[in-house]
Amino acid sequence: MSQLPDSTSDLSRRSLLRGTAAAGLLATPAVGLLSACAGSSTGDDKADTGAKTNDNPLGVADTGKVDVVVFNGGLGDAYAKFDVTVFNKKHANVTVNLSSTLKIKTEQQPKFSTTPADLINNAGADIMALDTLVNEGALTELTPLLDAPSWDDPNVKVRDTLLPGTINDGTFDGKVLVLNYAYTVFGVWYNQALFDKNGWTAPTTFDEFFTLAPKIKSAGVAPFAFAGKFPYYMRWAIMSWIWQSGGKSAVVDIDNLKPGCWKTPEVMAALEATEKLVKDGYTLPGSATLTHTESQQAFLDGKAALLPCGTWLENEMRQTIPSGFQMKLANFWGVSAADKAKGAVFAGSGENWIVPKKAANAAAGMEFLRAMFSVEGAGKFAELTSSLSSRAGSGDKVTNSTALVSAGEVMKKASGELVSFKHPDWYADIDKAEQNAIGELMAGRMTAAKFADTLQAATDKVAGDSAIKKFTRDA
Known part of the structure; x- marks a missing residue:
């Protein structure tokens, strides 16, 4: 598929996948739940590092391990298993501990105050609230990865291989804290x-x-x-x-x-x-x-x-x-x-991938992401999942899926900017109120007028709460 007009999206996606918040069941995290993360040193300060070269721009140590957690939902985990082989082509002596789960928040959030995994696919119904992770300073800034040479071409930066909107989707107050891997x-x-x-x-x-x-x-x-x-x-x-x-x-x-x-x-x-x-x-x-x-x-x-x-x-x-x-x-x-x-x-990027700030080997976590955005890794993702990766051109060789081909046709007819919305990721309280109201509306227990009243009240409450950090987007 050709590149798309510049956009941001939820995907939560999926956002959400894309990438989206937990299905009306996500309680607002307790204040200070991740406070031990704030202000801590970046994870790679605690790990052995290697020499930085074009082939190893993030300075991953020659030996050691990297812990990667993938959400085993609609996209499965086969693509991540394949990416282990891609990663080990350049880091043969680094052990990749890959685990897959549906319980991201349940299993991973408690570890953020000690030693979380080095790379986490934060997605699914049991997602960790991004606003909490961001506000508590719990995530590693990913600009070094974006500015690194791409896996396949040292003359092309990782950022220049990504579909439009991917970087913006993971940017909070000018810092890139999330990279979304699927383009939905x-x-x-x-x-x-x-x-x-x-x-x-x-x-x-x-x-x-x-x-x-x-x-x-x-x-x-x-x-x-x-x-x-x-x-x-x-x-x-x-x-x-x-x-x-x-x-x-x-x-x-x-x-x-x-x-x-x-x-x-x-x-x-x-x-x-x-x-x-x-x-x-x-x-x-x-x-x-x-x-x-x-x-x-x-x-x-x-x-x-x-x-x-x-x-x-x-x-x-x-x-x-x-x-x-x-x-x-x-x-x-x-x-x-x-x-x-x-x-x-x-349309846009979803399936959050994050590197915790307290990760023991943040450099290797980012390096695994760099491998995922390789031509080989992104192409295998499209082949295995009938979905696009956020790397440009990932689905070019997939022709045996009426689903993926029809999605391409939808994109060819797209007019103007791509639809995008941010409030579910920015404000957990609005997200919860909105999902509850949608449930009532679709069950026939709430009118459109009552839905609007409910969401306006939730929005006004957040807007008037000086303790809640506010985000804005351009008109």
């Missing part, structure tokens, strides 16, 4: 074979959806499924609809805690359309209690025609995709004819 395209998935069989066309606007939905329902299929147990999955759709309806400024105002930001006509149009989707009975019964994999399996089983998710979907469900299923991605549809950012696409 988000949208609404459908089965082309099912749509062809019934003569359906994937909707591009809410009006088209509301016209198509009764036809889908009459065929015995629910028009729309979602992961109700993890509300941040629907946040990707809702924030994309807000961006399309109100333009970039609508989302920037939300991120910047602007008074009244949740109650503008454009934001309300997106919220009211979402409410109508639920109230008109177009969601799969029981979706409000489904996990992400349960909703995805319902989609694969033909119980639902449309499903919001990111491009990790194929890899996460690879073992249960039926024969003949033609998985394709469509952009989140527009809200109305008055949309200010028609065709805007939500």
